[in-house]
Amino acid sequence: MKKSLLVTAVALGLAGCNSSSDPVYVAPDESFDMSIAHVNDTHSSFDEVKSSFMNDYLLQGKPVYTSFGGHPRLLEAANFYREQAEEQDRSMLFLHGGDAWQGSAYFKLNKGQMNADILSRMGLDAMAMGNHEFDLDNATLASFLNKVNFPVLGANMDVSADSDLNNAKNLHPYALFAFDGNEKERVSLNNLPSDKHVVAVVGVVLEDMPSISPEVGDVSFSAEVSTTQKVVNDLKAKGINKIILLTHLGLERDINIAKNVNGVDVIVGGHSHTFMGDFTELGWANNPEYAQLVSNPDGGVTCIVQAGEKAQAIGHANVQFDEQGNIATCSGGNTLLSSDKFYNDATREDALDTGDEWAVQGFIAAHDFIEITDEDADLRSHIDENYKPELEEAYGDMITYVPQELVHERRPNDGGTDEHGSQVAPLVGEGWLYWANQKDVLEATGFSKVDIALVGAGGVRNSLEQGDLLEGHISLELLPFSNYLSIVELSGSDIRNLIESTVTTSLKDSEHMGKFPYVAGMRYTFDETIAEESGELSVFQVQTFSSDGEIEWVNIDDDQNYVVTTTNYNANGNDNWDAMYEAQANSANRYDVVIKNDTSVEAYKVERVEKDGDSLKAIYTESAPDCDSEALTCNTDALAVIEYFDAEKDVLEAQDEPLVTLNLLERD
Numbered sequence: 001m002k003k004s005l006l007v008t009a010v011a012l013g014l015a016g017c018n019s020s021s022d023p024v025y026v027a028p029d030e031s032f033d034m035s036i037a038h039v040n041d042t043h044s045s046f047d048e049v050k051s052s053f054m055n056d057y058l059l060q061g062k063p064v065y066t067s068f069g070g071h072p073r074l075l076e077a078a079n080f081y082r083e084q085a086e087e088q089d090r091s092m093l094f095l096h097g098g099d100a101w102q103g104s105a106y107f108k109l110n111k112g113q114m115n116a117d118i119l120s121r122m123g124l125d126a127m128a129m130g131n132h133e134f135d136l137d138n139a140t141l142a143s144f145l146n147k148v149n150f151p152v153l154g155a156n157m158d159v160s161a162d163s164d165l166n167n168a169k170n171l172h173p174y175a176l177f178a179f180d181g182n183e184k185e186r187v188s189l190n191n192l193p194s195d196k197h198v199v200a201v202v203g204v205v206l207e208d209m210p211s212i213s214p215e216v217g218d219v220s221f222s223a224e225v226s227t228t229q230k231v232v233n234d235l236k237a238k239g240i241n242k243i244i245l246l247t248h249l250g251l252e253r254d255i256n257i258a259k260n261v262n263g264v265d266v267i268v269g270g271h272s273h274t275f276m277g278d279f280t281e282l283g284w285a286n287n288p289e290y291a292q293l294v295s296n297p298d299g300g301v302t303c304i305v306q307a308g309e310k311a312q313a314i315g316h317a318n319v320q321f322d323e324q325g326n327i328a329t330c331s332g333g334n335t336l337l338s339s340d341k342f343y344n345d346a347t348r349e350d351a352l353d354t355g356d357e358w359a360v361q362g363f364i365a366a367h368d369f370i371e372i373t374d375e376d377a378d379l380r381s382h383i384d385e386n387y388k389p390e391l392e393e394a395y396g397d398m399i400t401y402v403p404q405e406l407v408h409e410r411r412p413n414d415g416g417t418d419e420h421g422s423q424v425a426p427l428v429g430e431g432w433l434y435w436a437n438q439k440d441v442l443e444a445t446g447f448s449k450v451d452i453a454l455v456g457a458g459g460v461r462n463s464l465e466q467g468d469l470l471e472g473h474i475s476l477e478l479l480p481f482s483n484y485l486s487i488v489e490l491s492g493s494d495i496r497n498l499i500e501s502t503v504t505t506s507l508k509d510s511e512h513m514g515k516f517p518y519v520a521g522m523r524y525t526f527d528e529t530i531a532e533e534s535g536e537l538s539v540f541q542v543q544t545f546s547s548d549g550e551i552e553w554v555n556i557d558d559d560q561n562y563v564v565t566t567t568n569y570n571a572n573g574n575d576n577w578d579a580m581y582e583a584q585a586n587s588a589n590r591y592d593v594v595i596k597n598d599t600s601v602e603a604y605k606v607e608r609v610e611k612d613g614d615s616l617k618a619i620y621t622e623s624a625p626d627c628d629s630e631a632l633t634c635n636t637d638a639l640a641v642i643e644y645f646d647a648e649k650d651v652l653e654a655q656d657e658p659l660v661t662l663n664l665l666e667r668d
Helices: 071-087 105-110 113-119 138-147 224-237 251-260 354-365 377-386 388-394 425-436 439-445 471-478 492-506 578-584 636-648
Strands: 032-039 049-053 064-068 091-096 126-128 174-180 183-187 197-204 243-247 266-268 292-295 301-305 313-321 327-338 370-372 398-402 452-456 467-470 485-491 517-520 522-530 534-545 551-555 561-567 590-596 600-612 615-620 660-663
Touching (some): 032 071, 032 266, 064 327, 071 091, 071 313, 071 327, 071 377, 105 388, 105 471, 113 138, 113 377, 126 243, 224 243, 224 251, 251 266, 251 292, 266 313, 301 327, 354 370, 398 636, 425 452, 425 485, 425 517, 425 561, 425 636, 439 590, 439 600, 471 636, 485 492, 485 578, 485 600, 485 636, 492 517, 492 578, 517 660, 578 600, 590 615, 590 636
Parallel strands (some): 032 091, 091 126, 243 266, 266 301
Antiparallel strands (some): 032 313, 049 064, 292 301, 313 327, 452 517, 485 561, 522 534, 534 551, 590 600, 600 615
């Protein structure tokens, strides 16, 4: 058996350790200051992201339209912090909290290879393994790992059984760095320097990764809390008393680790896209405080930071350790990296006049949480010359026009949305339902009609900006996962169980909100009855039509069967859609639908869904769709929406009557 670069939690304490006769490293008996620049969930946002902000006293309270971030701006900001640290002879790390993959057309076109190229130019010291790093296959992931020039970390991963990853370079449980002022070197347990401060950066990934990322291959994952404590204890036993966790778990799970694990000084996180800090002066939602301090079981303290999403901002934490290596102070903040171009409207055709532009620049100069930042010229040029031409060509034809931004938020009541949540996901559901009811699809599957579409919030990747909507905005950005649509018969009781269980779970901030269900062809209202624990459906109806074509709403009958369409990912029960799996565990009346030779519909009969640990797999009556075949086009989730918008939506606007309502109890 090949030796794995990542090993199980039991073996972690032994990997690379000194023998019993070797001297134990003793950290210098003095305080130690360092800075940590950090990003997370950058999701291939190599170009800037269009956005806006609004202050009551700026431009008479009108929105200011601009753009934030992008990797050239991130690099410029990181280089500023590096230069600052060098001038102060201060130790520094630049860390990435995972999910560098997916999220833009660049990733769709280059399948991780552009990520390896651009990230290797950023000067990163380490990155956590995110769930989206498993979006393709492990051979492609291994290629990425072999090309990057920094370690990718996951201490609670065991890749020894996976033939693609078990010898991948740059994949480790943790990385050790020795500092002498601003001078930094990567070290191992076998060569710890006696006169330098050593900092361990330990990667921790989702313990339930297979339920979120079904393409994990033969990688297994161990418990987050117990594995973390085991690794920390082993490192402490070797004399290393400054420990940073680099996680891709989400803020609530980071807090849970801090509350239950001793010895962790700092957690640099990701996954929940939490933009820590007070940005209410930009008209944005009130976010968790930056640099949260959480008490450990033994009375110690852990500092937790996170930096939002899509490369729009960079975090910078200043950390002081005392003589014993414990946190003395931890402070800092996230900074939005703004363009220097500002506009009156979302089309970005009408620039601010000189007076208003000066007012905006003055406002930005007066606040630490936003800064006009140049793009690194070399990186901007590299992207424009090597990747931009293919990107622009790939977007294709215009399919409709969006007169006003349509906002996507995974869970209602989050991110400034109301109780109805996403304006985009229900329109995606309309597209799926429209396409699934086309004559050739019904003929291929044998169903007479499809009643309902179910949309997992996490499969819809972004809001839709005002302006022309092109084919590529759907297939490359909004629905980039190349899922095919499944059409499955479920009982009303199955659908009820699915809605109730996924919404109930989504009440908890510690959960992955991608599981939240949006719908088309039906509507529901969920009333929370016990804060963050449970609730009930007060409205649960399917859409029908009267004899004269008028829409009618009828209560869903638990004992009646309905035909539902969703992606094959959710149809298998991934993302904790457990009720979907349970309904098909013994047998299924389901077809997975793709396009053959760009013209005909091909339907593949699913016999049942099989579960192996946390992994879920459709078992087909004959063969499965071969999406590597040039004859098959598998991204019918995106193609369905493109066809619907093109045929039925001259102008794309939010639904007049929202179909999902989540009534939450008042929070303290």
